Amino acid sequence: GQNIDQPTEMTATEGAIVQINCTYQTSGFNGLFWYQQHAGEAPTFLSYNVLDGLEEKGRFSSFLSRSKGYSYLLLKELQMKDSASYLCAPLDSNYQLIWGAGTKLIIKP
Amino acid sequence: IAGITQAPTSQILAAGRRMTLRCTQDMRHNAMYWYRQDLGLGLRLIHYSNTAGTTGKGEVPDGYSVSRANTDDFPLTLASAVPSQTSVYFCASSDSGGNSPLHFGNGTRLTVT
Numbered sequence: 001g002q003n004i005d006q007p008t009e010m011t012a013t014e015g016a017i018v019q020i021n022c023t024y025q026t027s028g029f030n031g032l033f034w035y036q037q038h039a040g041e042a043p044t045f046l047s048y049n050v051l052d053g054l055e056e057k058g059r060f061s062s063f064l065s066r067s068k069g070y071s072y073l074l075l076k077e078l079q080m081k082d083s084a085s086y087l088c089a090p091l092d093s094n095y096q097l098i099w100g101a102g103t104k105l106i107i108k109p
Numbered sequence: 110i111a112g113i114t115q116a117p118t119s120q121i122l123a124a125g126r127r128m129t130l131r132c133t134q135d136m137r138h139n140a141m142y143w144y145r146q147d148l149g150l151g152l153r154l155i156h157y158s159n160t161a162g163t164t165g166k167g168e169v170p171d172g173y174s175v176s177r178a179n180t181d182d183f184p185l186t187l188a189s190a191v192p193s194q195t196s197v198y199f200c201a202s203s204d205s206g207g208n209s210p211l212h213f214g215n216g217t218r219l220t221v222t
Contacts, residue, residue: 044213
């Protein structure tokens with residue numbers, strides 16, 4: 001079957017760095033998305049990885065290892081506004097998104 | 110402002126009633142999707158449409174129907190609502206499906222009593 005595993009909740013301090021891990025098992029693979037979702041709001045696109053390695057985009061970076069079925073989202077210089085849920089979603093062989101339940105990130109001052 | 114508009118924002122509905130959730134996008138995206146989001150679960154795909162005139166079933170289609178008469182509109186209908194359909198419903202679109210990122214509407218919070 002298809003499965004996504006992410007921590008349910010993480011806590012970090014303002015100004016620090018946090019890494020949110022995601023492991024996945026899918027029928028085929030066509031890349032992996034990360035989305036951010038603030039409480040009560042819609043998800044918004046953060047990143048897409050299809051090749052192995054690290055993609056950096058400002059304070060946010062996303063890493064992919066296809067052989068390990070593993071990705072992480074790295075958030076640097078944390079700000080209070082980064083408090084949100086982070087959704088990992090790989091694309092399977094049919095280009096269907098498989099969504100994880102998300103990781104709720106709590107930032108403390 | 111370009112984007113996706115969903116209506117209503119929230120609704121309380123008696124079980125057995127019929128309800129249509131509206132979704133309109135002005136980005137001329139080909140693909141559109143309906144998801145439901147429940148606490149502790151990932152987003153689950155209800156129905157999708159790769160282009161105007163075509164629709165397909167997602168992971169949890171039972172009790173729901175959709176139509177795609179044109180590029181912009183993708184309404185979701187609950188023919189006879191049941192309490193298990195209490196959820197937050199998100200409409201989304203993408204330029205060409207596949208690996209294009211999704212753009213989401215603000216959601217409809219539906220409570221079936």
